[in-house]
Amino acid sequence: MSPSVKIVFELKPDEDGFPPVGSESINGSPERDGSFILDNTPFFVTDVALGDRVAAHEIAGTEGQFAFSHVIEPSQVKSISIIFLVDELKEQIFQYLRGQGCYCEYGDFGALEMLAVSIPDTCDYGPLRSYLMDHEQNNILSFAELAV
Secondary structure (H helix, E strand, C coil): CCCCEEEEEECCCCCCCCCCCCEEEEEEEECCCCCEEECCCCCCCCCCCCCCEEEEEECCCCCCEEEEEEEEECCCCEEEEEEECCHHHHHHHHHHHHHCCCEEEEEEECCEEEEEEEECCCCCHHHHHHHHHHHHHCCCEEEEEEEC
16 A cells, blocks of 8 residues: 655635645545545645545655645545634533544644544534534634535
8 A cells, every 4th residue: 555645735815814824735545546535634625525535746846745636536524623712622522523423633723723523424414513503602612614
């Protein structure tokens, strides 16, 4: 099996400077046909999810870095990202999501403490979304649906 490569997604910050990065790299496993399967969950990139088959081309002058082109075949996985507004509940929210069968990855982006979440198709997204919306309305977190 070939080692994982970095698939680079260019991002354009809005007038408020969000996202706080100009690009995001997501690990991808090379396939025999030249495509890649995404191996982790995005924090900012929209319209892609863990397990998606994507096309990308190698970035000149780099070793193992590829520029994203397009999704060839989407997975059935949903992607969301969470920005924590209340530190004390991070672990509780993380454990709730893990208990629902989600894959979660923490990330720090300056002042933003975030969680990238992959939601498998076996998870009932309705109750999970309601849980997050309740926490968002109570100013505990802010979440974005990246690929649903």
